[in-house]
Amino acid sequence: MEAFLNNLFADAEAEYTDARYVVFGVPYDGTSSYRAGSREAPGAIRAVSYNFETYLPSVGVDLWEVPVTDLGDLEPLSLPDLVVGQVEETAAMIAADGKIPVMIGGEHTITPGAVKAVKPQCYVVCDAHLDLRDEFGGTKWNHACATRRVMDLDVEDIFVIGARSGPAEEFELVEESERLHMYTADEVRARGIASVIEEIKEIIGDRSLYLSVDADAVDCCLTPGLGTPEPFGITTWDLRSVVRAFAARASGFDYVEVCPVDAGQTAAVAAKLIREFIAWNWAGKEGL
Amino acid sequence: MEAFLNNLFADAEAEYTDARYVVFGVPYDGTSSYRAGSREAPGAIRAVSYNFETYLPSVGVDLWEVPVTDLGDLEPLSLPDLVVGQVEETAAMIAADGKIPVMIGGEHTITPGAVKAVKPQCYVVCDAHLDLRDEFGGTKWNHACATRRVMDLDVEDIFVIGARSGPAEEFELVEESERLHMYTADEVRARGIASVIEEIKEIIGDRSLYLSVDADAVDCCLTPGLGTPEPFGITTWDLRSVVRAFAARASGFDYVEVCPVDAGQTAAVAAKLIREFIAWNWAGKEGL
Amino acid sequence: MEAFLNNLFADAEAEYTDARYVVFGVPYDGTSSYRAGSREAPGAIRAVSYNFETYLPSVGVDLWEVPVTDLGDLEPLSLPDLVVGQVEETAAMIAADGKIPVMIGGEHTITPGAVKAVKPQCYVVCDAHLDLRDEFGGTKWNHACATRRVMDLDVEDIFVIGARSGPAEEFELVEESERLHMYTADEVRARGIASVIEEIKEIIGDRSLYLSVDADAVDCCLTPGLGTPEPFGITTWDLRSVVRAFAARASGFDYVEVCPVDAGQTAAVAAKLIREFIAWNWAGKEGL
Amino acid sequence: MEAFLNNLFADAEAEYTDARYVVFGVPYDGTSSYRAGSREAPGAIRAVSYNFETYLPSVGVDLWEVPVTDLGDLEPLSLPDLVVGQVEETAAMIAADGKIPVMIGGEHTITPGAVKAVKPQCYVVCDAHLDLRDEFGGTKWNHACATRRVMDLDVEDIFVIGARSGPAEEFELVEESERLHMYTADEVRARGIASVIEEIKEIIGDRSLYLSVDADAVDCCLTPGLGTPEPFGITTWDLRSVVRAFAARASGFDYVEVCPVDAGQTAAVAAKLIREFIAWNWAGKEGL
Amino acid sequence: MEAFLNNLFADAEAEYTDARYVVFGVPYDGTSSYRAGSREAPGAIRAVSYNFETYLPSVGVDLWEVPVTDLGDLEPLSLPDLVVGQVEETAAMIAADGKIPVMIGGEHTITPGAVKAVKPQCYVVCDAHLDLRDEFGGTKWNHACATRRVMDLDVEDIFVIGARSGPAEEFELVEESERLHMYTADEVRARGIASVIEEIKEIIGDRSLYLSVDADAVDCCLTPGLGTPEPFGITTWDLRSVVRAFAARASGFDYVEVCPVDAGQTAAVAAKLIREFIAWNWAGKEGL
Amino acid sequence: MEAFLNNLFADAEAEYTDARYVVFGVPYDGTSSYRAGSREAPGAIRAVSYNFETYLPSVGVDLWEVPVTDLGDLEPLSLPDLVVGQVEETAAMIAADGKIPVMIGGEHTITPGAVKAVKPQCYVVCDAHLDLRDEFGGTKWNHACATRRVMDLDVEDIFVIGARSGPAEEFELVEESERLHMYTADEVRARGIASVIEEIKEIIGDRSLYLSVDADAVDCCLTPGLGTPEPFGITTWDLRSVVRAFAARASGFDYVEVCPVDAGQTAAVAAKLIREFIAWNWAGKEGL
Numbered sequence A, B, C, D, E, F: 001m002e003a004f005l006n007n008l009f010a011d012a013e014a015e016y017t018d019a020r021y022v023v024f025g026v027p028y029d030g031t032s033s034y035r036a037g038s039r040e041a042p043g044a045i046r047a048v049s050y051n052f053e054t055y056l057p058s059v060g061v062d063l064w065e066v067p068v069t070d071l072g073d074l075e076p077l078s079l080p081d082l083v084v085g086q087v088e089e090t091a092a093m094i095a096a097d098g099k100i101p102v103m104i105g106g107e108h109t110i111t112p113g114a115v116k117a118v119k120p121q122c123y124v125v126c127d128a129h130l131d132l133r134d135e136f137g138g139t140k141w142n143h144a145c146a147t148r149r150v151m152d153l154d155v156e157d158i159f160v161i162g163a164r165s166g167p168a169e170e171f172e173l174v175e176e177s178e179r180l181h182m183y184t185a186d187e188v189r190a191r192g193i194a195s196v197i198e199e200i201k202e203i204i205g206d207r208s209l210y211l212s213v214d215a216d217a218v219d220c221c222l223t224p225g226l227g228t229p230e231p232f233g234i235t236t237w238d239l240r241s242v243v244r245a246f247a248a249r250a251s252g253f254d255y256v257e258v259c260p261v262d263a264g265q266t267a268a269v270a271a272k273l274i275r276e277f278i279a280w281n282w283a284g285k286e287g288l
Ligand SMILES: [Mn+2]
Pocket: A108, A127, A129, A131, A143, A146, A214, A257
């Protein structure tokens, strides 16, 4: 009998029971402030994942040998607090089973649900936006509040890489808070990502970690398929370095805010870096 | 000094005080179940409104002579019940000032807010969907519940034209309810829209009326720019007949669920029919 | 635990063993003569299948109650004869298991493989093109030869509905062959589809049947997402009538040549009619 | 040696000297009032012309046997009066050589240049717009003035089919002018195109004729790739009937105002009808 | 009462009388030589301006505190010389009122009108093209002649940054003219933009300045939404440095030649840099 | 008489007999594994070639003075081995006539046909992929096998620049083979392209050369219009350096795998670099 492709993430062929990595999609974009459509990201990222070889020469891992499963997409409800609950329930199940959740958004609103389930000591997020509003659009569960909601949890240190957008109050909050460590895109550009990563690693030490990628951290001229595109961002190489550097330490991962209205490049980067995350975590190596 | 275009609805040049018709947009699509993007409709419909002449030969009205204003877009909050509240407040102000609200969606969720403010005795809606669910996605304020929420108000008779989609329970509810009058797209095709309109007019008599157009009433092969496209619908001519027949009687009007991902035809039909609504209401004539 | 969507055809939730209908995709467009891209059709048609309600009021069937499975996509090889072999093997397995194959193309080249496996006495195809070339582009396995390859099988009568394009030789072949019955789009328009269907039913009698829909049978102004678009075709209503009329008699079905470069309407019609095929076959009713 | 495709109009393989039909493109859209882009039409129409068979079964002509040439595209200057001059010079050369110009726009502004060169007694134009302004945008050479400029020539009768848009003054001018014969889209829909064509033929008698197709005559829901799209227009079948009815009598032809921003259907209709024009003129037959 | 968005440039909420900055759009693209569509830029740039925060951390300015107004769009006539006249009249009014014009094109043709009104001593332009033709397409008022027309005015020094395209004659003219200072994209890449800016500042001294940004100065791989895209250009960071360096000195500014056919990144950069221009001018600071 | 544009490659105005460079297109994408559509590349690249000036200031060549012809497009058959035969025949004719073939793909499968005809001693290819599979999709003539098929010929040394994708076996083959020289994108980024070029030049010495550009060598964030897009690639400047460095030595050239689904930037780079190849070869200079 012929083999068939199931349209889920490429090479995620393991059964749930055997899997070390559990991919799932959250096609939710109900609070997106500028451009809707990140609900299409899980499908677009899965589709382009078939474009890539199973072998990653940088780390010497072949994904055929790694036990990954893909649950498919959550069916998100229509209110953001309910969706965060769905995410938390799912991620908690995965974490309780000793597996690593690999969540594909959807908008950033969903991340605090996964972080709450995974209970990391540290949180590294790449994002153009500080996402530190306490409320937006009449709700605390808005993608403009993602990092603020993470602050509500027992996370000791929060590192924001690529930030360049927010009201003055958010920049002031960064100044005031000892838990918040901001590395703007301009600073990354000036210092080099290696220096920034080294500093973050030193602060983190051997504490546990959740890694969240808001795709708009990257300059929108490189990856324009975004819900709230910002120019003057970090590069895809910077982002790859962050993924390679922290994958082995992370007990949870997500990639959010892709809005696939471009020619496919933003989803291609996402699919590639999700694969890099899995491979580097599996290899237990730290790279750049 | 040169004249400037303000990018609002074409020919909506009156001051609010002088206006008989008050256009406003509600770029909200937070509960849309299939394709997001109806938030882009107010902008797209306004843009193509400049494509049309001010003179409507069918009714002999020149829109330059009609007092229309355009408030711009509401800034919708992120929760659907809050948005419905914003809409109700706005429409109530307009109605209290003796003017006619002309609302451009956004998704259908918003219509019950305007209907509540306008307080019509009858409600005519063109829609592919029955929209009779009592709850969807964890909320009563979902675009799948639009007509059900209108049933909660003191509206005596509800006429759904072009319906062809819903769970079995919704079709049963239509059977059971004396207030609900359904004319499926297939029935419109078989009987002709004139016959359907005549029957509705007889039932309505001289009662007051709100007219809501969910753009997906029309076949998605004619107007594919929709959030929840359905083939096998009514034609644009059917819809034009409905607008021309009921405009003069209506004290409120909306056009919702356009999602401008096509080559512009769906927004063009919307802009044209909003202009027809205003012209036929102003002329006080009933046409086909 | 939350439910997850698997991104296969909506409501195709049965196990293979229990299924009466077996959906599978064939993302192959290697010989397409004008516009490539029908490889994207299975994904696009599955995606929009979630836009539709499970209940089909026309026939009173709810697809939740019908045992359908979706195998996913064949991984097509790069040579058309090999792909036809993959299709034949798959369809033969399905037919041997007493199930009905529901194949989503991909280009029309694949149909003869399924027909060979299903072994019907009659073949009804909707197509703008006669597809009667004996060879094209250096191969007998080209989408321009689809119906000619069916002629090579033990099929007694072939009915082509909506034809309007071909070299003079193909029209002459229709004249000469007693097995070929052509109903051009202009004839359908002039006579009405009901008359054409009645005539075909009389000729078929109680013989077995395979039904193939080349999406370009429909006028490209209604459904422009096609590999070889032709204006002046049949309507989507005509096509729906053909599906409703012959579904109950068919032991195999395919829908091919969608090329989803439009705003989604062509895939929406395809998904809807695949659902109609299943529902009307399941109900065992013949409609219009 | 292999054969090569030259990317000009399909089957336009004759030398200029031998040709009866001379195709040329005018990629000019400098005065287009709404959406720019009709400059892309000649390329798009030529590209899709390769999608069609050489044989036209309706009239029994194979275009391989018809002497057609394609000069390519004029390089339009940047001022509309200069472009009209370029067109006139080109069409005059073609007419002087006893050939029939087949011009592909570009915007409608160019048509009066060709009409002036061809010197017909009658002018039949399909257009949503009356195009009767004497000046627009500071110039007499605007696409809103196309038919008005034809009135300046020695053309005895002007027939506008499909009109539905213009300021009140233009409709009044139609009332007043004995040379202007208007058949609105609504009238075509009510009477049927055959009745309209018959009436026009009677008025024309055996006088010479130029046929101009402004693609926006057709309803923008059928063919949305237009510079100034208008809903509620004539159908593609109506337009095909006009082409088949008048091709044999015409000594000049153009197809203008396609703006290929859709999925290709508008250019496909254009390419097909240009082919029908050539075939029916060559056959010397009148059809419907 | 709810607040409404007026769809003009974000945060341009001042009355004209109070404004220091006067934004206006010129949706004109009538002479564009390659791809039409820069007429859509003012709308696209305004739309994406709402994507950005009001606070600019680089310069510590919040745009809510800056008096900006937006007049909307000029209604351009159809001949380029007339449009330049409209622009000159508008910019002259703004300058006479002691305000700073911030013009959004449309094509580059319009810039000389604004420069003539503002009467600067120096002119800094970022452009891939030298724009030094004396005539093109039969007119002196073509976007290929923009800088040449500025040479006709009493402007003492002209600085072209990012140039890389032109006929040999234009490069020779640069060699010969003492007023023309060219910094090619390759030179910017080799020297660094800071060095180039420093040199220009030294030449300018304290003379007055007009700053014009032709968006195609930037590499078309970073910002592909352009009328005449050129690869191998300067980066968006280079352009940001130019804006930050010269904003405080400039008495007039424009951003032209965006043609928003991409995923929005080119308009996003434009909106962001228009905001940077206003903020840095308001702050009276010079940055990089 | 007016001049006309023939829609072939800009400035390719020579007769075949006089030409030194012979452009031809091969619109074939029949084995493309991910996204179809490179068949559209020859048309897209020719179209944008008109966007560029004839003068190339970097090398001081004006293309009006260079004898280039464009044959148009091969009409590819439907089987890849047949298409390779068509290419070989065409390239052999051109080479036999002492001219240089400049082939525009289409997919990479076609390159071995041209290399076989040109018979170079060395082969330089820019590619994200190693293309070293011996068979894929059931055929040896697949774009995944392009470089492997070149290995079958009498080519002494093969240089792959920008590689970053392949199964482990292909990377092992590179290790084992003395003829294969790989410079990954990461290595190019680390060393600089100048160093890589210098090394390759030393190995080649004065041997003859064929230069093939698979457009996906470049990072898909810079040029996303690709059939198999890969992020983390070389830059357009790297690629330009390769073209400038090796053009003068090359006796054959191709540019393949552009799939023009983006905003035009990928085709713009292709057209520009094809022009650079011709100019630098004509000048007989080596640049960077
Ligand atoms: Mn975020």
